[in-house]
Amino acid sequence: xxxxxxxxxxxxxxxxxxxxxxxxxxxxxxxxxxxxxxxxxxxxxxxxxxxxxxxxxxxxxxxxxxxxxxxxxxxxxxxxxxxxxxxxxxxxxxxxxxxxxxxxxxxxxxxxxxxxxxxxxxxxxxxxxxxxxxxxxxxxxxxxxxxxxxxxxxxx
Amino acid sequence: xxxxxxxxxxxxxxxxxxxxxxxxxxxxxxxxxxxxxxxxxxxxxxxxxxxxxxxxxxxxxxxxxxxxxxxxxxxxxxxxxxxxxxxxxxxxxxxxxxxxxxxxxxxxxxxxxxxxxxxxxxxxxxxxxxxxxxxxxxxxxxxxxxxxxxxxxxxxxxxxxxxxxxxxxxxxxxxxxxxxxxxxxxxxxxxxxxxxxxxxxxxxxxxxxxxxxxxxxxxxxxxxxxxxxxxxxxxxxxxxxxxxxxxxxxxxxxxxxxxxxxxxxxxxxxxxxx
Numbered sequence: 001x002x003x004x005x006x007x008x009x010x011x012x013x014x015x016x017x018x019x020x021x022x023x024x025x026x027x028x029x030x031x032x033x034x035x036x037x038x039x040x041x042x043x044x045x046x047x048x049x050x051x052x053x054x055x056x057x058x059x060x061x062x063x064x065x066x067x068x069x070x071x072x073x074x075x076x077x078x079x080x081x082x083x084x085x086x087x088x089x090x091x092x093x094x095x096x097x098x099x100x101x102x103x104x105x106x107x108x109x110x111x112x113x114x115x116x117x118x119x120x121x122x123x124x125x126x127x128x129x130x131x132x133x134x135x136x137x138x139x140x141x142x143x144x145x146x147x148x149x150x151x152x153x154x155x156x
Numbered sequence: 157x158x159x160x161x162x163x164x165x166x167x168x169x170x171x172x173x174x175x176x177x178x179x180x181x182x183x184x185x186x187x188x189x190x191x192x193x194x195x196x197x198x199x200x201x202x203x204x205x206x207x208x209x210x211x212x213x214x215x216x217x218x219x220x221x222x223x224x225x226x227x228x229x230x231x232x233x234x235x236x237x238x239x240x241x242x243x244x245x246x247x248x249x250x251x252x253x254x255x256x257x258x259x260x261x262x263x264x265x266x267x268x269x270x271x272x273x274x275x276x277x278x279x280x281x282x283x284x285x286x287x288x289x290x291x292x293x294x295x296x297x298x299x300x301x302x303x304x305x306x307x308x309x310x311x312x313x314x315x316x317x318x319x320x321x322x323x324x325x326x327x328x329x330x331x332x333x334x335x336x337x338x339x340x341x342x343x344x345x346x347x348x349x350x351x352x353x354x355x356x357x358x359x360x361x362x363x364x365x366x367x368x369x370x371x372x373x374x375x376x377x378x379x380x381x382x383x384x385x386x387x388x389x390x391x392x393x394x395x396x397x398x399x400x401x402x403x404x405x406x407x408x409x410x411x412x413x414x415x416x417x418x419x420x421x422x423x424x425x426x427x428x429x430x
Contacts, residue, residue: 005191010308011308
């Protein structure tokens with residue numbers, strides 16, 4: 001271990017190498033490192049934004065779906081109500097038609113029976129007159145006794 | 157594992173030969189301190205490793221993309237991020253030179269330490285083919301190499317002390333810290349500050365040097381075992397060499413990391429008042 005002028009040579013080389021590193025090695029590498037750190041930060045921020053956007057879009061889609069479902073349900077209930085109303089109307093109409101028919105039939109039947117009764121009365125009166133004629137022969141004048149016969153007819 | 161001299165060297169000669177630097181004078185340095193001598197091998201290998209380090213780093217830097225990084229870029233980025241976060245935690249101030257300097261120190265020291273992984277005889281043997289008879293390939297196992305770097309750190313500490321606190325502020329701190337602002341305490345404070353700076357710098361360089369020097373020496377001792385050319389020696393060389401090399405991976409990286417961390421800690425201290 002002898003000391004000599006090598007020491008100063010080494011000292012000079014030390015500063016030359018350090019200067020070279022400071023000038024040509026350190027800045028480009030640090031620049032690359034910083035730029036990459038920036039890129040990574042940007043990428044992470046973009047990823048976060050995309051995630052937020054996705055969540056927003058999903059929420060929107062769910063809302064739209066829910067709205068569509070609600071309006072469909074509304075439409076259906078409206079249609080059901082309308083259908084029920086139509087059925088109700090038809091039923092009422094039917095009942096009305098039936099009852100009208102029944103009334104018509106009843107009145108017709110009543111008129112027919114009245115007519116039959118009238119005819120029957122006529123017949124009975126004629127029969128009674130014929131019978132009385134047979135019994136009384138010439139003693140009863142149909143024209144003279146018409147009032148009597150009409151009274152008899154109404155009593156039947 | 158002979159060194160190629162005419163007679164087979166003894167173990168002492170072998171180790172001694174491997175611990176001798178290739179100097180600018182061509183022979184072994186006589187005195188402990190001689191400023192007229194350069195260790196050519198240390199300078200060559202430290203510049204080579206420094207160039208390799210910044211070549212790899214600048215390749216990564218020139219192709220750096222903010223998009224998906226390749227494996228090489230990702231590896232360099234891990235390193236840069238590690239140094240950046242460490243320096244951010246330790247140094248509070250302008251780090252535009254400090255952080256790159258710390259990265260340079262880490263990569264450079266790592267590569268210089270990693271020269272230990274080459275077989276201890278490989279480069280000296282190749283050198284001998286070209287007439288170079290002495291060569292030590294681990295620049296961090298040379299005290300000049302490590303102290304050169306730690307003195308560089310000391311100069312940065314002084315620079316940032318003055319830059320952050322102003323020359324007057326720093327002088328004031330030199331005389332009033334750590335014991336307090338009293339005329340009687342000025343000499344003590346100043347002495348303590350000088351001891352602190354010296355101790356930091358010397359221990360900073362010595363720690364790395366000691367670890368790598370010891371590691372290199374162990375590799376040489378293991379190589380000596382193989383040089384006996386016996387079955388036991390060969391077996392011992394393979395087993396011990398493998399174990400030590402694997403363990404040395406830890407030391408190489410750890411020492412480079414420690415050197416970088418201490419660089420940051422010392423410069424960070426320069427940013428903070430006592």
